[in-house]
Amino acid sequence: MTLHSTEFSQKIRDPDQPLLKVEGLTKRYGPRIGCLDVSFDLYPGEVLGIVGESGSGKSTLLSCLAGHQRADLGRIAYDGRDVLGMSETERRRLGRTDWAFVHQNPRDGLRMGVSAGGNVGERLMAVGARHYGDIRDKAQDWLGRVEIASDRIDDRPSAFSGGMQQRLQIARNLVTGPRLVFMDEPTGGLDVSVQARLLDLLRGLVRDLGLSVIIVTHDLAVVRLLAHRLMVMKSGRVVEQGLTDQVLDDPQHAYTQLLVSSVLQV
Amino acid sequence: MIRVENLSKSFTLHNQGSAVIPVMAGAHLSIQPGECVGLTGQSGSGKSTLMRMVWGNYLAAGGSIMVGQTDVATAEPRQIIALRRHTLGYVSQFLRVVPRVPTLDVVAEPLLALGSPLADARAKAADLLQRLNIPERLWPLSPTTFSGGEQQRVNIARGFAHAYPALLLDEPTASLDAANREVVLTLIEEAKARGAAILGIFHDEGARARVCDRLVDVTGFTPKVAA
Numbered sequence: 001m002t003l004h005s006t007e008f009s010q011k012i013r014d015p016d017q018p019l020l021k022v023e024g025l026t027k028r029y030g031p032r033i034g035c036l037d038v039s040f041d042l043y044p045g046e047v048l049g050i051v052g053e054s055g056s057g058k059s060t061l062l063s064c065l066a067g068h069q070r071a072d073l074g075r076i077a078y079d080g081r082d083v084l085g086m087s088e089t090e091r092r093r094l095g096r097t098d099w100a101f102v103h104q105n106p107r108d109g110l111r112m113g114v115s116a117g118g119n120v121g122e123r124l125m126a127v128g129a130r131h132y133g134d135i136r137d138k139a140q141d142w143l144g145r146v147e148i149a150s151d152r153i154d155d156r157p158s159a160f161s162g163g164m165q166q167r168l169q170i171a172r173n174l175v176t177g178p179r180l181v182f183m184d185e186p187t188g189g190l191d192v193s194v195q196a197r198l199l200d201l202l203r204g205l206v207r208d209l210g211l212s213v214i215i216v217t218h219d220l221a222v223v224r225l226l227a228h229r230l231m232v233m234k235s236g237r238v239v240e241q242g243l244t245d246q247v248l249d250d251p252q253h254a255y256t257q258l259l260v261s262s263v264l265q266v
Numbered sequence: 267m268i269r270v271e272n273l274s275k276s277f278t279l280h281n282q283g284s285a286v287i288p289v290m291a292g293a294h295l296s297i298q299p300g301e302c303v304g305l306t307g308q309s310g311s312g313k314s315t316l317m318r319m320v321w322g323n324y325l326a327a328g329g330s331i332m333v334g335q336t337d338v339a340t341a342e343p344r345q346i347i348a349l350r351r352h353t354l355g356y357v358s359q360f361l362r363v364v365p366r367v368p369t370l371d372v373v374a375e376p377l378l379a380l381g382s383p384l385a386d387a388r389a390k391a392a393d394l395l396q397r398l399n400i401p402e403r404l405w406p407l408s409p410t411t412f413s414g415g416e417q418q419r420v421n422i423a424r425g426f427a428h429a430y431p432a433l434l435l436d437e438p439t440a441s442l443d444a445a446n447r448e449v450v451l452t453l454i455e456e457a458k459a460r461g462a463a464i465l466g467i468f469h470d471e472g473a474r475a476r477v478c479d480r481l482v483d484v485t486g487f488t489p490k491v492a493a
Contacts, residue, residue: 192365242325246322249323249324254281257281258281
């Protein structure tokens with residue numbers, strides 16, 4: 001396996017090889033467990049939902065996976081490469097090219113003082129794009145894909161609604177053509193109708209670009225519509241995982257049964 | 267195409283004193299390509315449970331469920347995902363969709379997931395919606411606001427968009443008027459003619475008599491030992 005790849009080269013995708021392989025991932029905060037002994041495989045084009053209530057360790061797990069926090073134990077292999085053994089430079093580079101991270105609060109993922117076009121273009125420049133016209137065209141194209149009108153390209157995100165900011169964050173993240181996207185409650189702070197539009201957009205992007213996604217949420221309705229597979233966490237441990245509709249319709253673990261039966265019917 | 271052998275199922279209710287409720291034992295059936303088998307039995311006898319196990323959203327406790335080359339009872343999630351994409355279709359009684367997505371795209375989606383070009387997928391979707399008498403002015407709207415019968419027909423159109431080799435139909439003619447019922451029965455007959463293996467639940471006896479080649483009474487699969 002070669003370790004060299006240029007950012008924009010089309011990488012060969014073998015759908016039968018996991019894109020991400022996680023084994024025994026553990027993170028402790030002193031005596032407290034962040035996440036414990038988490039293992040799973042993620043295949044190209046798959047959306048994995050991680051659910052659990054606040055404090056279940058789902059966000060800790062996500063930030064360890066994305067390299068925002070360092071895991072204490074375990075292994076993460078991305079496309080055959082050992083992520084935890086990488087140098088910080090290598091990992092950051094991966095974070096700018098092959099990976100993307102969509103934060104719950106768009107303010108954490110956007111530069112609020114820079115125009116919408118600049119937010120998208122900046123990511124391209126970070127991976128070496130230099131031609132202004134190309135960068136602007138590509139930014140324009142991505143704003144269109146996330147349904148932001150072209151006449152808003154020079155506006156700052158602070159002038160956008162919450163839903164628009166979230167779509168801009170997605171455009172900024174996807175413009176470099178990542179293969180793996182981490183999402184932390186991406187529909188969290190949005191109105192229900194804005195959520196629906198974002199879900200539709202995400203589903204289309206996953207399907208058309210063949211993205212692999214790990215999405216953390218407490219919203220079971222969101223994962224039912226978006227995730228192929230589901231992992232249920234409690235107290236830092238994965239208590240159940242499987243096909244999304246199987247876990248929701250025929251939960252096996254006591255905690256999942258409680259979680260599913262606690263959802264209000266609309 | 268579909269072969270169920272020695273299938274069993276029980277539910278464990280952890281939050282109700284960990285009661286274990288056996289609901290099925292020794293279930294078996296087989297469906298050849300081009301054949302439609304109807305499940306019968308009283309309400310609560312396990313027709314839907316059996317169908318959900320074949321779909322894979324209910325876990326089997328034991329036995330096997332072969333759909334093509336995949337054993338749904340033991341398959342990995344991603345094998346079931348692939349099976350549902352290519353081989354196994356399901357018309358449930360409920361339409362579950364992302365709100366605000368136009369009806370035309372809801373119906374076209376299974377084809378898009380298989381990589382069909384957008385125009386082809388939409389053309390096929392339009393054809394089915396037309397046949398099922400969903401007025402064209404409704405196609406750009408989300409089906410979440412439609413009447414029960416309209417939603418049922420959108421669900422059917424979606425289920426028949428791709429020519430699945432195996433199909434599960436849960437009350438496909440419920441809440442339909444005579445003309446639309448006729449359309450659905452014709453769709454089922456066409457699917458059989460192209461070689462689809464179909465497992466159905468039909469409370470509508472006339473529909474059952476017309477499209478089913480055989481009936482399987484699930485009462486025979488009720489566990490002998492009372493819970």
